[in-house]
Amino acid sequence: MTSQSCQRGPESAHVNYKGPCHTAVCRHSSSLLGCNLEPPNKHGGQSKPVPSSAVGSSWVTGLLRMLLLLLWYMPVAGGLEVKTEERQMVFLHDNVTVLCKIPGSPCLDITTVGIIWSRKKEWNESETSVYQFYGSHREAIRPGANVSLLGLERGDASLLLPRIELSEAGEYRCKLVVTPQKAEGTTRLDVVASPAMKLFVKPATERNGEEQHVICKLDGFYPEAFDVKWGKSTLNDPHFQAITEGIVTGPTVRNDDGTFSVTSSLALRPALEDHGNTFFCVVSHKSLLDSKRLSVMLPEKRPVEIYFTIVGPCVLLALVLALVIVYCLWRWSSGRVRQENKDFYAAEMLSS
Incomplete structure (x- = not known):
């Protein structure tokens, strides 16, 4: 060299x-x-000879x-x-x-x-x-x-x-x-464009039949193709457990800049033991080297919520039973008084 x-x-x-x-x-x-x-420029308003070179x-x-x-x-x-x-x-x-x-x-x-x-x-x-x-x-x-x-x-x-x-x-x-x-x-x-991702729990309402929803939102991604999977882990079993039911993934929407957005939701009718579980949204896209996993914990029920969901109905039932018993006693007592009055009037008429 x-x-x-x-x-x-x-x-x-x-x-x-x-x-x-x-x-x-x-x-x-x-x-x-x-x-x-x-060629050389002119200087000072006067042109100089241009060399042949x-x-x-x-x-x-x-x-x-x-x-x-x-x-x-x-x-x-x-x-x-x-x-x-x-x-x-x-x-x-x-x-x-x-x-x-x-x-x-x-x-x-x-x-x-x-x-x-x-x-x-x-x-x-x-x-x-x-x-x-x-x-x-x-x-x-x-x-x-x-x-x-x-x-x-x-x-x-x-x-x-x-x-x-x-x-x-x-x-x-x-x-x-x-x-x-x-x-x-x-x-x-x-x-390509990577999605901005957000995962959150939407509280239950009367309109959705007291269901809770876990919402996974993707925004600003390109190309359009993507994949969303759901799963959960519990306190007793911390391993990822795939979820295939109760999932609704909407159509992709094109943004003004040509990128796409989409929302996927997981519907839950949680029992008491479901609170405290962790739910996962797993997103795959061309712009991501590996799948990205987002997690959110379903909030545990507070003591007041437990009172109203468990103790509240029991108290209400007890009140109803008490009212029924009081009503029955009142009816029995009223009937007995009326019978005693009839017996008294009958005795008076016989004595006269």
Whole structure:
């Protein structure tokens, strides 16, 4: 392996590279390219003679641009390779880097490099341009799209996309020319959104027949496919016990931003021993590396609740029985008094 030097202006950078190192002498400027290949500007309102070397440099730049454009339409030449990822999964609104690199650590003169990034939409086969760079031309068709020119000098043509949207999923193609060679690679970009999850107990009401409901809500997820499972554990058996009855999972609802929401509920008619049990909602989704489990404990009945649910009915029954007994005694007592009165009047009439 030999050490070669790429001269950029007054500085030299030495890198190890298996292959040709395109050299160029260029002066530093504040431009994005870092090299000024245009004729000298006018200073102080007076024009200075343009050296023939500058005119030649401008002519060479135009010729290189024409050559780079011509290479886009030629068959892919051998000798140059780019490394891309077959598939990348990224999260909604993240800043994303779509990889495209030349293996090794090349040292490139970017005046001989051209790159075009394009995207094939999911729902059709047409390709749209995302970013272009060749010669002194640099254009971001997708707002914010960028390729670092410092990285490009080291063979890194990766595409930077700030705040990715769901609509930007698809197949991205990286076409790279290092004159006179050409290579390309593709990456499938999947944009996903993780669900925001909430689990809570909805108290029983007369309307729902004194049932309690455990509610599991998912919001803001993409893609639409998901899976929800229910289970419980008790004080006597802390292991997960699957629940398959009393479950109602509603239809998914599309949000304004293209993500989805859904609600799943578990209906309970808890006996006294069910209070204090823990219930689980287990969610599976493409955006989650593993299933996520949420848990909630069914509140234990407080002493007042126990009084009204157990002692209360007993007291009420006792009161009813007491009233029945009092009524019966009253009827018996009233009947006895009336009979005594009849006997008294009958005795009076006989004596008279």
